[in-house]
Amino acid sequence: MNFTRSLTSQTADSLNTSTATPSTQNLLDNAVHNTSIFSLKGLQNRLFARWFNRLVYPQIWEDPEVDIAALNLNAHSRIFTISSGGCNALNYLSVQPEHITVVDLNEAHIALIRLKLAALKHLPDFEAFFDFFGRANLPKNIDHYHAYLKPNLDSQTLAYWEGKERVWGKKRIEFFTDGFYNHGLLGQFIGLIHWTSRQLGYDISKVMQARTLAEQTRLFDEHVAPVFETRLIKFLSNRPVVLYSLGIPPAQFNEMVEQSNQQNQGMHLLLQTRARRLACQFDLKTNYFAWQAFNRQYDIEHLQAVPRYLQAPHFKAVSQGQSNVEVFHQSMTERLKAMPAQSLNAYLFLDAQDWMDAQQLTELWQEVNRTAQPNARVVFRTAGITSPLEENLPSALLSHWRTDTNINHEFTEQDRSGIYGGVHVYVHAQ
Structure with a gap:
């Protein structure tokens, strides 16, 4: 469940931008300013923000098969998603969508998806890619990094992977030589x-x-x-x-x-x-x-229990589509504000709305309404069973959106991670 993948404010840092990156801690601090520091909730939120200023999710925990079906993804999809471990955006490339916009508050998650995109473009073949992100525990991965990836990373991503979690520890890129998913x-x-x-x-x-x-x-x-x-x-x-x-x-x-x-x-x-x-x-x-x-690993023998982007039949589509992904170190609301009207038809908010207050939800959905095309879909998850939208949003903001509790229950039951109380689908009515 992913606090670090959402919420309010600050400047963008896209894949092709040279401007200074806002710090993760600043973004996280701004995200928890909806509660007083003198309240128990405010103290808990700030402690949580400090705790999450690091790599959190080496793998995303929302089922992409559910997302692809619920969002009705296809070649005409223009997708907006939170990054987390970056798996979801790469999984969506298997259906060859028109474009994917990715945001995240956490610079570690941004560095991870940028590393994956560079690997899709520059590693020599599927085997090398699977060794790096599927097995993720081979000494030769560091050789592939130096030969193919390091020369092709932007300065911020390079600085992250060449850096260390602790002064006495190994470089972060070396996580891929001893079991990345254990980190x-x-x-x-x-x-x-x-x-x-x-x-x-x-x-x-x-x-x-x-x-x-x-x-x-x-x-x-x-x-x-x-x-x-x-x-x-x-x-x-x-x-x-x-x-x-x-x-x-x-x-x-x-x-x-x-x-x-x-x-x-x-x-x-x-x-x-x-x-x-x-x-x-x-x-x-x-x-x-x-x-x-x-x-504590993927199925590296039969290659069945692996996400789509690590499956050989999908690799061509995924690798060819990497140029259609834009990545921003930014909140959902601020990125949506910078996007044209009616420019999106699929939104994946993970579980980020769970802890947004009514004002933050309202600001977010004002931009969803502005950027949504007819028949656009929004999918998100909740820790509890019920959606927070009807209780917290002005009715006018939801007047053009429809949801079906029976369908939502079916998708919740289909989600293989099993950790969420609810999967919710909202469809924009023309």
Whole structure:
């Protein structure tokens, strides 16, 4: 869940721009100014912003198959999306859209998608690309970086990957030689979950031994579900700061608390239910989200449980389309303000609206209305079940948009990551 991928203000830094980049911390600080620093919520928001000033998502956790279907993406699509790990934009290139505009508040996510775009253009073939971003743990990746990528990166992206997280640590680009998906805030947190589970006497990776859906359920009940019933996990599940590493900001945490209260269950059981959906509802052969959560890597043997952009049949379309992607270190609202009227027909907001207040949502949707073409679609996710729009937006802003709760429920059930309470689709009526 992705606080860092949204919200308010500052200047643009596009892929082809030479102007100074606004700092991630400034963008994040501005994003949390909707709450007083003297309130508990304000303090939590600012702590969350500080916590997220780094690489958070080595991989995105929204299912692109759901997005592609819900947004009805095709060759005529003009897409606006938050970057996060950059996987979504590259996955959308498989349908050869007309254009993709990408924004993110976090410079680490910007550097990651720019590295991926450079790799699509300059690495010699699909095998080299898959080694770099699919296996992401080979010593030869650093040789490919120096030979093909480093000479073709802009100065800001180069500075990020040549830099270090800690003075005594390795360069960030070396993450691709020892398991990139184990890095980043979420990757490290998943590793901590595995370690903690082992200390409690369980091994959650054993769910990956399943060969059928029935076996997935049995192994989950034996090796994963009991972890959520331990005193330690019950305690940690009710501490919002612990869940920051899962990308759950304070407002989303409160939504989940409300949902768990409505269902008369503890937070640990709500988290257990979502983990069960991830592990048991979909065939492990193709669910790369489960592979990353429980096996900490993609399916590098059969190449089935991998995202579209890492699948050989899609590679030609993805690599040819990279020039149709523009990247901006900027908020959604500010980038939309700079775009022409009726210039977009597909918007992917991830879960960024969850913690925006009514004023921020109103400013965002004023620009959505201005930039939307007839029949445009907006897709987003929420930590809870319900959409925040009807409660927080002036009715006039939604008067031309339609949503269907039954269809939304179907897409929620289809999302293989299983971690969200709701997937919502809004369609612009002519």
